[in-house]
Amino acid sequence: MSPRRPKASSSMAAAAMPLAELEQWLQARVDQHPAATGLPMLDGYVAAIVAGPVSMSPLDWICPLLAIDADAFNHGGTPEFAAISAVALRHNEISQILSTTPNQFAPMHRRQPNGVVDPRPWCQGFYAAMRLRLSAWAPLLDASNVNHRLLLPILLHCRDDQAGPLLGPPRTGRETRDSLRNAHLDIPAAVEAMRQYWMPIRYARAR
Numbered sequence: 001m002s003p004r005r006p007k008a009s010s011s012m013a014a015a016a017m018p019l020a021e022l023e024q025w026l027q028a029r030v031d032q033h034p035a036a037t038g039l040p041m042l043d044g045y046v047a048a049i050v051a052g053p054v055s056m057s058p059l060d061w062i063c064p065l066l067a068i069d070a071d072a073f074n075h076g077g078t079p080e081f082a083a084i085s086a087v088a089l090r091h092n093e094i095s096q097i098l099s100t101t102p103n104q105f106a107p108m109h110r111r112q113p114n115g116v117v118d119p120r121p122w123c124q125g126f127y128a129a130m131r132l133r134l135s136a137w138a139p140l141l142d143a144s145n146v147n148h149r150l151l152l153p154i155l156l157h158c159r160d161d162q163a164g165p166l167l168g169p170p171r172t173g174r175e176t177r178d179s180l181r182n183a184h185l186d187i188p189a190a191v192e193a194m195r196q197y198w199m200p201i202r203y204a205r206a207r
Contacts, residue, residue: 016089017082025083026066034067035128040118043108044125044154046087050094051195052129053136053202061132062087102192109184119184123157127166140194150194153186 017025023039036042042065049061059070062084072080097105109117130137140151158166 012085012088015076015082016085017079019086019090022083022086025079029067032067035065036125038121040108040110040121041125041128042087043090044122044127045129046091046125047094047107047122047191048126048129050091050098051191051198052133053139053198054133055202056132058084058088061129064132065129098192098195102188105188105192107184107187107191117184119187120157122187123154124159126154127158140197147193147197150190150197153183153190156183 019039022042026034026037026042030037036045045061045065049056059073062068063070063072065087066080066083068080068084072078073084075081094105107119107122109119109122112118134141139145140148142148152167155166160166
């Protein structure tokens with residue numbers, strides 16, 4: 001696989017690590033500080049790469065995601081290459097869905113023991129990918145920009161480096177709790193809207 005661009009192929013699919021195995025592999029690498037330690041975080045991270053403001057070399061985003069060296073791209077048959085292939089396949093899958101059937105895009109959220117959807121790991125993964133090129137995301141991070149609202153269903157669930165709410169302490173009350181509980185429902189449409197928002201800028205930068 002060329003490190004310049006993830007490319008779907010039958011050989012990549014054959015080389016890819018199954019997702020359940022990929023999650024176990026990530027969890028075993030926690031001490032190496034991968035950007036994702038589970039599938040929801042990985043899925044959110046990859047979604048931000050697909051829908052974000054800049055096209056990035058796979059080396060620039062897959063290496064921190066998996067906590068691997070660039071040389072891992074050059075050696076097939078290794079667990080690292082199998083993980084790379086699995087990530088590239090998910091990248092291409094999300095890109096294909098958003099390009100052709102965006103209404104079918106479904107983030108990999110898990111549920112808490114009480115059955116409530118937990119969007120926090122997915123959103124934290126999305127934000128981790130944003131931080132790779134945070135200055136490029138600046139227009140949507142500007143609260144005065146009407147499109148800032150597209151990030152809110154995601155950033156509402158994110159934590160800063162001190163483990164505090166990224167957007168500050170939420171207001172108290174039932175309405176706020178209900179809003180947080182249901183914000184994940186807006187994420188699929190927000191991701192597609194962000195992809196559309198960035199598309200002219202992203203492709204202009206890529207020329």
